[in-house]
Amino acid sequence: MLSKSEGDFMQSDSINVLAKWWLDSSYRVVLTGAGMSTESGLLDFRSPQGLWKGYDPKKIASIQALYANTKEFYEFYRKRLSCLSKAQPNKGHLVLAELQKKRLLNAIITQNIDSLHQKAGAGRVIELHGNLREAKCLSCGQKYPIEILEEKDIPLCKECNGYLKPEVILFGESLPHEALRHAEMETKRSHLFVVIGSSLEVSPANYFPLLARDVGAKLVIINMEPTLMDNQADLVIHAKAGKVLRKLQEIIDQGNSRN
Ligand code: APR
Numbered sequence: 001m002l003s004k005s006e007g008d009f010m011q012s013d014s015i016n017v018l019a020k021w022w023l024d025s026s027y028r029v030v031l032t033g034a035g036m037s038t039e040s041g042l043l044d045f046r047s048p049q050g051l052w053k054g055y056d057p058k059k060i061a062s063i064q065a066l067y068a069n070t071k072e073f074y075e076f077y078r079k080r081l082s083c084l085s086k087a088q089p090n091k092g093h094l095v096l097a098e099l100q101k102k103r104l105l106n107a108i109i110t111q112n113i114d115s116l117h118q119k120a121g122a123g124r125v126i127e128l129h130g131n132l133r134e135a136k137c138l139s140c141g142q143k144y145p146i147e148i149l150e151e152k153d154i155p156l157c158k159e160c161n162g163y164l165k166p167e168v169i170l171f172g173e174s175l176p177h178e179a180l181r182h183a184e185m186e187t188k189r190s191h192l193f194v195v196i197g198s199s200l201e202v203s204p205a206n207y208f209p210l211l212a213r214d215v216g217a218k219l220v221i222i223n224m225e226p227t228l229m230d231n232q233a234d235l236v237i238h239a240k241a242g243k244v245l246r247k248l249q250e251i252i253d254q255g256n257s258r259n
Helices: 004-024 063-068 070-086 091-101 146-150 177-189 205-214 241-258
Strands: 028-032 107-110 125-127 130-137 143-145 164-168 192-196 218-222 235-237
Touching (some): 004 192, 004 218, 004 241, 028 091, 028 205, 070 130, 091 241, 107 177, 125 177, 130 146, 143 146, 146 164, 177 205, 192 205
Parallel strands (some): 028 107, 107 125, 192 218
Antiparallel strands (some): 130 143
16 A cells, blocks of 8 residues: 555656646547535535435436425525535636636536536536526426526426426436537547546446547546546546646646746
């Protein structure tokens, strides 16, 4: 077992390798998960203290739950909304937005619905699992700012009294075709594909790292805990996203200042 200092040495060595691959690549894509936002104070889902330790997702975050447990469904999403509204982008989000601005990152694919990449200044963000910025009427399609959920226990459409669904992809729903198509296109162009803060347990999001490998990209996984796909990766860094991305930015900036 590596001692902490050896572990740190190994980690900084891995981050140096990541930085070299980053600078050598001509098309970089990241796929982020809930682990990207825990340093902003938001819970992830499958860590020991994750959201799904307190809730059964099928009973609270599925399309069936909206009809069968309507009151609890909206209560759950009001709670999530109140946490998200307090959350600010962390250093990791800011580094990715900065790399994208410097054209050193081509695409951010995210499973997150917290809009923290956008709040950090990221441009194009491909949201595989939708967002918690709007709600849409299931009957007439009328859209509302998500704050409408706070107006009543069971908020209804002002046009037709239909149920309003937050624009997040619920369990049992298919992912938005446009986002899937876009994510696939970016992944197929990637030379470096970096997963940040995801257990990679949910499909089809976990298909993209494999597709990246298939098209010959280097696959890097940055995650606190081992993931299902660590053995498929060219490089695995078990560390906090914010720490790794801060160090990555430092090395890249040093490299650029030398040139
Ligand atoms: N830095 C790096 N990794 C972290 C950090 C951090 N600061 N904090 C947590 N992690 C890791 C955890 O160890 C965990 O393996 O992030 C991973 C998050 O995994 P999940 O909780 O499964 O979240 P995610 O992979 O995004 O889930 C995918 O599942 O329930 C659905 O729609 C939900 O989008 C979500 C999807």
